[in-house]
Amino acid sequence: MVTQQPLFTGFDPQGLLFLRDVRQNNSKEWFDENRSIYDNLLVKPFRSLVSELALPMLQIDDQFETRPAIGKTLSRIHRDTRFSRDKSLYRSNLWLTFKRSSKNWTDAPTYFFEFGPDWWRYGLGYYSASRETMNLFRENILDNREHFLSITQPLLSDFNLEGESYKRPLLKEPQALANWYNRKSFALIYDGKETETLFDDQLPGLLQAGFERLAPLYHFLMEIETQKRRTILN
Numbered sequence: 001m002v003t004q005q006p007l008f009t010g011f012d013p014q015g016l017l018f019l020r021d022v023r024q025n026n027s028k029e030w031f032d033e034n035r036s037i038y039d040n041l042l043v044k045p046f047r048s049l050v051s052e053l054a055l056p057m058l059q060i061d062d063q064f065e066t067r068p069a070i071g072k073t074l075s076r077i078h079r080d081t082r083f084s085r086d087k088s089l090y091r092s093n094l095w096l097t098f099k100r101s102s103k104n105w106t107d108a109p110t111y112f113f114e115f116g117p118d119w120w121r122y123g124l125g126y127y128s129a130s131r132e133t134m135n136l137f138r139e140n141i142l143d144n145r146e147h148f149l150s151i152t153q154p155l156l157s158d159f160n161l162e163g164e165s166y167k168r169p170l171l172k173e174p175q176a177l178a179n180w181y182n183r184k185s186f187a188l189i190y191d192g193k194e195t196e197t198l199f200d201d202q203l204p205g206l207l208q209a210g211f212e213r214l215a216p217l218y219h220f221l222m223e224i225e226t227q228k229r230r231t232i233l234n
Contacts, residue, residue, distance in 0.1 A: 011042070125188055188214065
């Protein structure tokens with residue numbers, strides 16, 4: 001029998017205070033003493049948020065991972081410090097993702113929502129796109145420039161295009177296309193204006209509407225993944 005997650009009613013301000021405090025008290029002892037705050041005021045509502053978004057996200061892509069579990073759609077608060085100069089044990093931010101299983105889609109675009117003690121954001125993009133992906137992306141936006149700009153230009157009124165660009169531009173004109181073409185990787189990101197939004201039960205609807213606006217771009221990018229798979233199979 002599947003346990004139904006309760007409806008999302010908003011994050012508790014005490015949960016955000018926990019994320020702030022973990023920056024200064026980054027020890028196992030402190031975390032264990034305050035674990036109930038993390039479990040009840042951060043993880044529990046995060047699971048509910050994923051559950052509310054699952055159905056509309058599956059309507060965008062029925063192969064999305066939507067299980068409300070840490071390591072599936074939810075980030076871990078524990079950091080892997082083996083290869084990092086930063087030896088902090090715990091993160092002060094959390095995020096969720098909607099993406100296809102990495103078993104079959106290792107370089108696919110990802111939807112995400114992320115927040116910290118005093119900020120939040122959501123969007124769509126790559127964490128670090130491969131050279132093959134970006135080369136195919138550039139070919140596709142040149143071959144379908146009118147269609148690509150018709151689905152992306154309206155988004156730029158609310159979303160910021162982020163990602164490192166080449167120091168020497170690969171394309172100079174037109175500027176609207178070059179802004180995408182010259183990226184090494186990219187994401188479209190909406191930066192939240194009010195922290196109070198995190199405490200509101202309307203957050204799932206806000207994220208759903210934003211994710212649906214980004215769906216045409218998602219499908220454009222997934223066609224690139226399909227092209228890559230055809231190349232591998234041939």
